[in-house]
Amino acid sequence: MFFTYLRRELRRRRKAAAVIASGLALGIGLVIVVSSVSAGMREAQDQVLHSLYGVGTDITVTKEQAEEGGGGPRRFTIGGGKDGGTTTRTDDNLMPVGGFDKLDADVVDAIRGQDGVATAVGALALNDVTFKGEFKPGEIQGVPQGKPGEKPQGRQFVQGGGADVDVDSFTVTGVDTGEQSVGPLSSSKVTAGTGFTAGDTDALKAIVDSAYAKDKGLKVGETLTIKGKKFEVTGIATADTGAATSQVYIPLKRAQTLADVDMKDKVSTVYVKADSSEQIGAVKKAIDASIDGATVTSSADLAEQVSGNLSTASNLADNIGRWLSVAVLAAAFLVAGLLTMSAVSRRVREFGTLKAVGWRSGRVVRQVMGEALVNGLIGGALGIALGVGGAYLVTALAPKLTAGVAATERGPGGPAARALESAGDQIEIALRAPVTLNVIVLAVALAAAGGLIAGCFGGWRAARLRPADALRRIA
Known part of the structure; x- marks a missing residue:
């Protein structure tokens, strides 16, 4: 009814x-x-x-460079010809990225052992800057000097000389080849060639970001020179979204060895994955308290920094x-x-x-x-x-x-x-x-x-x- x-x-x-x-x-x-x-x-x-933080990465740990440790402009040494004549030189400088201080590898082990941490890996961010060109010394002009020990008879000056230099630079990141589910390379997918294996810790292999490879015409099987060493391009990686963290990735041990400053057993960033999302806050506090002067950033902190009209x-x-x-x-x-x-x-x-x-x-x-x-x-x-x-x-x-x-x-x-x-x-x-x-x-x-x-x-x-x-x- x-x-x-x-x-x-x-x-x-x-x-x-x-x-x-x-x-x-x-x-x-x-x-x-x-x-x-x-x-x-x-x-x-x-x-x-x-795209920026890495798949599976919950926390990153960096350390701000101390002001007395080189906060100003970097100095590069460019040599001229030995005989004083015109010469062509190539100077390859591999320097840590400015603004970051180095962290000991022991820090990675200490973070990995914290309660609530699933895994932690270190990475080393470097800039490769290459100067290539012709260097010509100047010539002494003016009234010649007297005999040795005598007072000069007139003014002398150097005229001419100079350099025609090309500068090429790209970012290089040393990654832990034993654990790639976390870290800078985890937000990219190898779309050509092959990625690193666990045994590539000291290999002369490189994975190149697809945008950089396209710009430089690099293909799998070709070589890329980094600090005088020829690395074989074994893979091309494409960022899942947006920009890649680095243009070139090489094994961490190789990056530490090739850097111009002493970076043995050093990293610039530690990437951390927590056991669960509920533990991220506690893990962040524990790391912040245990590492002096560290900047500990969680994915939630990074989300608050996202700006632009997306945020609006x-x-x-x-x-x-x-x-x-x-x-x-x-x-x-x-x-x-x-x-x-x-x-x-x-x-x-x-x-x-x-x-x-x-x-x-x-x-x-x-x-x-x-x-x-x-x-x-x-x-x-x-x-x-x-x-x-x-x-x-x-x-x-x-x-x-x-x-x-x-x-x-x-x-x-x-x-x-x-x-x-x-x-x-x-x-x-x-x-x-x-x-x-x-x-x-x-x-x-x-x-x-x-x-x-x-x-x-x-x-x-x-x-x-x-x-x-x-x-x-x-x-």
Whole structure:
């Protein structure tokens, strides 16, 4: 009887049901779009972190270089000809990246032994700067001097000479070949050739970033000279998103040996993976407390540094979008409730008569709430369709967003900022608005809630009706 009456009443009041369902559909559709855009913002931010931070990396540890340790400009020695004549020279300098101090390999072992740490690996960031050109000494001009020991007879000066020098530079990172699931190379995928193996600790092998390989015309099997050593290019790596952390990767032991300054058993960055996401905070605090002067950065800290219009859009979606959704949804629920009450008021004679023939108030209320719940579910179905369509339009029409990572107050910004420097300080991210199962479940829950709220309004009004009201209407 309940369902028969319900079906008949919904058919009789199709227009009223459509108005209530449409109001709920608009509110639910907006919630789906905003939730999907917010999820897309988080996904875009994750892509930035994924490309800059390394897959599986939860924490990075660096140490800011002391001011007396060379905070000023670096000095390079460029030699001239031995006989004083014109000569062609090539000087290859492999220096640690400025701003970072070296960490002992013992630090890596100490971090690896901390509670809550799954693994930790060290990496050494270097800059290879090569000067190549012709060097010609100047010639002494002016009045010649007297005999040795005598006072010069006139002024002399050097004229001419100089150098025509080409400068080439690229970034080199020494990586731990025994553990590659964490670290600077983990955010790239080897798309040509092969990667490192655990036994390549001292091998003259190099993996080159695809963008750098394309720029220099490097292919698998060719050689690349680093500090006078010829490295075979065994693989080409492509960053999953955005810029690669380095342009060239070589085994860590080789990088430590070839550096111009003493870097034996030294690293510039430690990459840490925690046992679980819940332990990242505790691990970060423990590392910060145990290593003097270290800059310990977690993926959450890096996320807070993501800037550009990605950050602006993310804040807009999270703040304004959330409150707009709540306001529209509350208005939709209120309108649905008022419309249901109005519909019940127009059915005074019907409900009064039903009470007069024996229907209890509870049965009338259940009937009204049943109708409102069905209207809510219909509105939910329409809202899901509207929301999915809106999310698809956002994905299809949204412009690309840019993101950057600012340097921290305590240090030079870490490997993330270094990767952005090679990418022009910005990364472009395509905005998506994915509709997940959780969002659909949320939409169904909101539809049911909207229907129940509207039913409560209508049920309250129906419960107050008396058979005498119906008799007065008939008279």
